[in-house]
Amino acid sequence: MLPRNQKKIRNFAIIAHIDHGxxxxxxxxxxxxxxxxxxxxxxxxxxxxxxxxxxxxxxKSQSVSLKYKSCNGEQYSLNFIDTPGHVDFAxxxxxxxxxxxxxxxxxxxxxxxxAQTLANCYAAVDLGLEVIPVLNKIDLPSAEPERVLQxxxxxxxxxxxxxxxxxxxxxxxxxxxxxxxxxxxxxxxGEERDPLKALxxxxxxxxxxxxxxxxxxxxxxxxxxxxxKMSSTGGVHQVEEVGIFTPKKNPVGELVAxxxxxxxxxxxxxxAAKVGDTIIDAKSVGTTxxxxxxxxxxxxxxxxxxxxxxxxxxxxxxxEKLSLNDASLRHEPEVSPALGFGFRCGFxxxxxxxxxxxxxEREYELELITTAPTVLYHVLxxxxxxVKVENPADLPDSAVISEIxxxxxxxxxxxxxxxxxxxxxxxxxxxxxxxxxxxxxxQVLIEFDLPLAEVVLDFHDQLKSVSRGYASLDYELxxxxxxxxxxxxxxxxxxxxxxxxxxVHREQAKYRARDLVSRMRKLIPRQMxxxxxxxxxxxxxxxxxxxxxxxxxxxxxxxxxxxxxKRKLLEKQKEGKKRMKQIGxxxxxxxxxxxxxxxxx
Amino acid sequence: xxxxxxxxxxxxxxxxxxFPWCETKCPYCDFNSHALREALPEEDYCHVLLHDLKAISHxxxxxxxxxVFFGGGTPSLFSARVIAQVLEHADKQIGLQENVEITLxxxxxxxxxxxxxxxxxxxVTRLSLGVQSFSDTQLLALGRIHNSLQAxxxxxxxxxxxxxxxxxxxxxxxPEQSIELAAQDIDTAISLExxxxxxxxxxxxxxxxxxxxxxxxxxxxxCWQIRNLFEETAASAGYEQYEVSAFARPGGHCSHNLNxxxxxxxxxxxxxxxxKVTSSNGIGRYAHEKHPRRYMAMVKANxxxxxxxxxxxxxxxxxFLLNALRLKNGFRLIDFSQRTGLSAECILDTxxxxxxxxxxxxxxxxxxxxxxxxxxxxxxxxxxLPETD
Numbered sequence: 003m004l005p006r007n008q009k010k011i012r013n014f015a016i017i018a019h020i021d022h023g024x025x026x027x028x029x030x031x032x033x034x035x036x037x038x039x040x041x042x043x044x045x046x047x048x049x050x051x052x053x054x055x056x057x058x059x060x061x062k063s064q065s066v067s068l069k070y071k072s073c074n075g076e077q078y079s080l081n082f083i084d085t086p087g088h089v090d091f092a093x094x095x096x097x098x099x100x101x102x103x104x105x106x107x108x109x110x111x112x113x114x115x116x117a118q119t120l121a122n123c124y125a126a127v128d129l130g131l132e133v134i135p136v137l138n139k140i141d142l143p144s145a146e147p148e149r150v151l152q153x154x155x156x157x158x159x160x161x162x163x164x165x166x167x168x169x170x171x172x173x174x175x176x177x178x179x180x181x182x183x184x185x186x187x188x189x190x191x192g193e194e195r196d197p198l199k200a201l202x203x204x205x206x207x208x209x210x211x212x213x214x215x216x217x218x219x220x221x222x223x224x225x226x227x228x229x230x231k232m233s234s235t236g237g238v239h240q241v242e243e244v245g246i247f248t249p250k251k252n253p254v255g256e257l258v259a260x261x262x263x264x265x266x267x268x269x270x271x272x273x274a275a276k277v278g279d280t281i282i283d284a285k286s287v288g289t290t291x292x293x294x295x296x297x298x299x300x301x302x303x304x305x306x307x308x309x310x311x312x313x314x315x316x317x318x319x320x321x322e323k324l325s326l327n328d329a330s331l332r333h334e335p336e337v338s339p340a341l342g343f344g345f346r347c348g349f350x351x352x353x354x355x356x357x358x359x360x361x362x363e364r365e366y367e368l369e370l371i372t373t374a375p376t377v378l379y380h381v382l383x384x385x386x387x388x389v390k391v392e393n394p395a396d397l398p399d400s401a402v403i404s405e406i407x408x409x410x411x412x413x414x415x416x417x418x419x420x421x422x423x424x425x426x427x428x429x430x431x432x433x434x435x436x437x438x439x440x441x442x443x444x445q446v447l448i449e450f451d452l453p454l455a456e457v458v459l460d461f462h463d464q465l466k467s468v469s470r471g472y473a474s475l476d477y478e479l480x481x482x483x484x485x486x487x488x489x490x491x492x493x494x495x496x497x498x499x500x501x502x503x504x505x506v507h508r509e510q511a512k513y514r515a516r517d518l519v520s521r522m523r524k525l526i527p528r529q530m531x532x533x534x535x536x537x538x539x540x541x542x543x544x545x546x547x548x549x550x551x552x553x554x555x556x557x558x559x560x561x562x563x564x565x566x567x568k569r570k571l572l573e574k575q576k577e578g579k580k581r582m583k584q585i586g587x588x589x590x591x592x593x594x595x596x597x598x599x600x601x602x603x
Numbered sequence: 604x605x606x607x608x609x610x611x612x613x614x615x616x617x618x619x620x621x622f623p624w625c626e627t628k629c630p631y632c633d634f635n636s637h638a639l640r641e642a643l644p645e646e647d648y649c650h651v652l653l654h655d656l657k658a659i660s661h662x663x664x665x666x667x668x669x670x671v672f673f674g675g676g677t678p679s680l681f682s683a684r685v686i687a688q689v690l691e692h693a694d695k696q697i698g699l700q701e702n703v704e705i706t707l708x709x710x711x712x713x714x715x716x717x718x719x720x721x722x723x724x725x726x727v728t729r730l731s732l733g734v735q736s737f738s739d740t741q742l743l744a745l746g747r748i749h750n751s752l753q754a755x756x757x758x759x760x761x762x763x764x765x766x767x768x769x770x771x772x773x774x775x776x777x778p779e780q781s782i783e784l785a786a787q788d789i790d791t792a793i794s795l796e797x798x799x800x801x802x803x804x805x806x807x808x809x810x811x812x813x814x815x816x817x818x819x820x821x822x823x824x825x826c827w828q829i830r831n832l833f834e835e836t837a838a839s840a841g842y843e844q845y846e847v848s849a850f851a852r853p854g855g856h857c858s859h860n861l862n863x864x865x866x867x868x869x870x871x872x873x874x875x876x877x878x879k880v881t882s883s884n885g886i887g888r889y890a891h892e893k894h895p896r897r898y899m900a901m902v903k904a905n906x907x908x909x910x911x912x913x914x915x916x917x918x919x920x921x922x923f924l925l926n927a928l929r930l931k932n933g934f935r936l937i938d939f940s941q942r943t944g945l946s947a948e949c950i951l952d953t954x955x956x957x958x959x960x961x962x963x964x965x966x967x968x969x970x971x972x973x974x975x976x977x978x979x980x981x982x983x984x985x986x987x988l989p990e991t992d
Contacts, residue, residue, distance in 0.1 A: 530975065530978075530979050530982065552823075552979075553823055553824070553826075553827040553978070554827065554830070554978035554979060555978065555979050555980055555981040555982060556776075556804050556806055556826075564875075564877045564890070565922050565925055565926070566890075568925060569921070569922070569925065569988075572925075572981060572984060572985045572988060573988055575981065575985060576985045576988050579985075587960060
């Protein structure tokens with residue numbers, strides 16, 4: 003093992019919007035440093051999950067340690083930490099960034115800066131990282147490097163005089179990227195002889211090793227067979243293996259200050275190695291943890307139900323497996339008279355929800371029904387107690403509610419100028435409060451405070467649609483604010499269907515009620531009796547529709563002793579009915595429930 | 604549900620004889636009937652029927668036939684001689700009860716007094732006329748070969764030929780049928796004074812011409828009003844509804860059909876005919892090959908599908924209910940046990956559940972559909988379907 007020289011280590015991240023070429027660039031860097039042979043280079047090495055590749059997004063942080071011989075003749079270790087790029091994973095991004103001394107800001111030379119890039123770049127600057135602007139895709143005819151550089155300077159306030167222009171696809175300029183990393187980014191500062199402090203960038207579960215943590219050693223060292231402690235929980239673990247990713251897992255004897263690598267320490271539960279936590283020496287007392295650790299709390303909630311009730315057990319097992327790998331995914335059993343047995347899950351955001359749903363469907367081949375996402379309400383009771391409500395069905399009786407508070411976010415929307423009007427109307431429709439509007443060249447940065455409940459429904463789709471796909475959105479949670487919310491109940495022939503209750507703003511109640519009731523009316527088949535569908539606030543019915551009763555079955559003539567056909571016909575009809583849920587004596591098809599549960603507005 | 608036990612009693616026995624040919628195939632018809640494209644193989648088919656009859660006669664197990672039904676297709680394409688031969692052999696091989704009911708279906712399009720008299724002389728006691736409607740427009744739309752005048756004459760000829768028992772088949776919910784047109788149909792039928800009416804709604808069955816090119820049918824409300832009108836008019840003229848589509852004046856009930864509905868035994872001969880036989884092994888069924896030519900070839904080769912397939916207890920219970928609940932008076936629990944060999948316990952939960960929903964009525968150990976249940980009989984019967992998972 004060569005003695006390691008901290009000055010010759012560079013820890014860096016890449017900040018980029020989806021499709022701006024982060025994966026292509028990282029593959030190029032790995033290739034040029036000989037991390038993998040051509041044969042081993044499958045496309046886009048780092049996004050290893052099928053889903054990541056398909057969506058072109060990074061869900062889990064990963065890293066790769068590269069050997070690079072600079073033109074000054076020195077050998078450098080470059081630790082590239084790949085970060086998730088989405089707002090849902092903002093916390094993980096900030097942890098990844100804080101493990102680095104520098105970052106490449108990769109911007110598509112024709113598309114320009116997007117909201118997400120902006121947020122992550124601000125985070126990097128706030129954490130004191132040196133940022134190198136890189137214009138990618140300059141080989142495209144539509145590239146406008148000057149305009150985009152101006153945008154970067156104006157929007158982010160970054161000096162672009164040393165910006166690089168490259169094409170990760172053709173490889174043009176990539177060599178300069180490596181040189182720039184070596185010459186412009188500072189090396190790590192930590193001290194190997196100081197007490198151990200290492201940051202957990204990410205943790206995941208591996209069937210063979212248990213929890214594997216990606217760590218950045220800030221001070222001291224982690225050695226094989228040493229004992230370490232988690233500063234937030236106090237849990238002590240024996241280190242079984244440490245190593246670096248090249249990108250293959252490559253065990254080493256120890257990780258020292260400045261290194262980025264993995265640690266395996268016989269940890270069964272990923273929750274015992276939380277992202278952002280500080281690993282310290284087992285015997286250490288009084289070592290201060292690294293700053294910035296916080297527990298990730300879900301902000302968006304939804305019920306997930308297997309379409310076939312028989313899949314419940316495999317669904318439970320799948321969720322448990324995913325939770326092993328995802329400390330922020332929460333799940334609790336839930337029973338819905340309409341949908342059967344399922345789980346109420348908590349997510350970091352909508353994308354997180356979608357990813358979990360897709361992974362369950364793909365990797366575990368489950369067919370799932372996902373209910374409309376809801377947010378965490380704070381309910382102040384008349385006794386001045388604060389109750390947190392994830393599910394509208396759990397709302398306390400209206401008589402004891404003094405106030406309902408809903409979560410608000412600060413949304414930053416970056417869009418070309420000509421879409422501004424429609425974006426502002428959309429935000430106002432969603433009960434948004436305008437905070438700021440700034441013009442930067444062709445781009446406009448619009449800031450709005452919005453209720454999260456409105457955003458989790460279909461705000462993102464609507465934003466894309468009113469801006470013809472150009473606007474990008476980033477947001478952060480602000481606070482809970484008092485809101486005039488009412489609980490809208492759905493009743494079928496007088497029976498309240500609890501899981502269909504929704505919390506809506508009073509001003510929207512009437513419209514939502516009419517919409518929900520008419521959607522259900524269209525999907526409930528006629529039966530032996532009239533079916534009344536009502537929406538009410540408390541005992542006041544604000545919308546009602548009726549599915550008129552059928553007159554009778556059309557019973558054909560029965561003949562010749564051949565009962566097999568009649569029987570088959572009835573069996574077929576019965577199969578159809580089986581998919582329906584019985585509420586009292588009313589048969590309701592699942593689609594009718596879904597029309598209410600799935601879409602919000 | 605256990606195996607059939609000793610409560611199983613040999614029920615009455617009837618014989619069904621199927622004639623699978625018609626002059627033309629009606630666009631709504633999904634029965635086993637085939638348009639006649641060549642000369643009717645009268646002799647050959649008769650020969651095969653007699654052969655078939657002989658082969659299944661042992662299923663009678665000592666019982667005589669309570670009824671015989673010549674159905675189709677169009678049995679009246681066949682001469683009285685064929686009918687007489689079948690009856691003669693049935694009497695010889697199995698035996699006809701003294702008061703045996705013998706029905707023959709006839710098409711008004713080929714009605715003829717002499718022909719009808721010959722059937723009567725051959726032993727036929729009851730004539731069932733496939734009138735369907737007395738409106739020429741409707742008959743045309745239904746693709747029938749007869750017109751309204753022939754329909755009227757056919758009923759008249761049946762009486763002239765000496766038939767005391769005549770049934771008129773009348774359909775409703777016909778293409779573009781108005782309430783007024785329907786009222787004329789039922790009034791005309793009743794004015795002819797048959798002692799039996801079969802009133803049923805036109806349904807579009809799969810694999811028919813109407814299913815492929817659906818005609819415009821009256822809306823649900825109109826059909827409902829016509830149905831009510833039919834039932835009320837029939838009732839006030841002294842026809843009592845005893846089954847979903849069967850109405851009779853006193854003494855006019857069709858015992859052959861009643862035997863199906865009360866889960867009696869029946870033998871079937873002819874193409875596609877089904878049989879149901881109770882024996883010490885349980886209740887079994889058989890079904891003949893449907894295609895006329897193949898059926899004939901199989902019988903001649905002594906390989907016709909007449910081997911009994913034993914039905915499971917669940918199937919039997921369901922089939923009993925499928926039939927018996929069609930009867931206005933339903934069934935007694937003892938009938939269920941005797942005809943199925945099963946304890947009434949096995950249906951009681953479902954019966955009670957349906958009773959709680961106002962669909963069935965149980966009193967004095969008799970189960971019958973309520974008015975609501977009778978209107979939604981398919982839904983009620985489906986409650987008794989065995990669970991399929």
